[in-house]
Ligand SMILES: *[C@@H]1O[C@H](CO)[C@@H](O)[C@H](O)[C@H]1NC(C)=O
């Protein structure tokens with residue numbers, strides 16, 4: 192990881208102590224409880240882009256609740272797929288948006304989004320929380336925001352973060368960091384104007400298909416039915432963050448967002464004891480400009496706009512072994528479900 196800026200800076204003794212105890216908990220208490228043996232998609236393993244996409248594309252014929260659309264097409268020609276889970280089957284309900292895989296390197300993100308999709312599809316009419324939530328909201332889930340970058344981590348460089356656009360000059364560097372390319376304090380905190388850097392923000396705000404796709408899909412949904420919550424799942428750090436990241440100021444409804452975030456982190460801890468911090472993004476994580484979550488809150492006025500840094504706290508970091516996928520996905524969903532129920 193030398194010369195790659197850490198996306199999740201946490202590295203103090205306190206964190207390591209906490210991790211040691213939560214790791215023990217994981218080893219002794221994780222007993223996968225559901226959806227680990229679904230034919231066609233093994234949720235206990237990481238999968239490449241093609242496998243994820245084939246499975247997503249197969250779901251509408253398996254379930255009346257599922258439909259798939261593409262939010263945009265990337266530089267390399269990949270669709271950026273979104274799976275809608277809707278019990279009503281139309282766009283009349285407010286939306287909960289969940290995205291994963293903004294950065295190629297974060298494999299636990301897409302794996303978690305895929306499990307959440309499956310859990311929603313299987314849970315309607317069977318699981319009380321899922322049923323309540325699907326009677327209230329339509330879920331739009333984008334498991335791989337950055338398919339070109341994710342694909343590259345499978346084929347060429349496991350550590351890749353950005354998308355794969357060439358820079359067009361002699362440096363021969365590739366890629367823009369999608370979560371620096373939204374038009375909120377574009378080019379500000381933690382954002383590089385050097386093409387080769389992992390935090391490179393792009394030529395201008397919304398220069399990239401990935402950020403355009405998220406923007407356009409969310410803007411559409413906002414106009415149709417409103418968006419109740421925007422949730423961006425990233426790795427790692429075990430933090431539940433609320434806006435703002437781009438300035439050291441609190442949003443107008445900070446107290447309400449924190450109330451719900453606290454419900455979320457308490458619920459996460461219930462399953463396997465995993466401890467999260469929650470709070471303001473800039474304070475917890477350092478100032479970060481051009482992010483999707485600040486954009487969703489500030490431009491669209493989405494009342495709950497959360498960035499979750501899921502497991503772990505750095506022991507494995509971006510290389511979380513596959514045996515932790517299920518417990519990570521289960522607890523992440525448990526937290527999100529509790530938080531969403533607290534907004535109804
Ligand atoms: C799912 O993947 C895990 C991890 O690679 C593996 O141990 C397990 O046997 C797989 N399960 C099935 C049913 O293939």
Ligand SMILES: *[C@@H]1O[C@H](CO)[C@@H](O)[C@H](O)[C@H]1NC(C)=O
Pocket residue numbers: 374406490
């Ligand atoms: C940012 O983009 C949104 C569209 O997503 C637009 O409505 C808004 O005016 C832009 N803001 C700035 C400061 O350019």
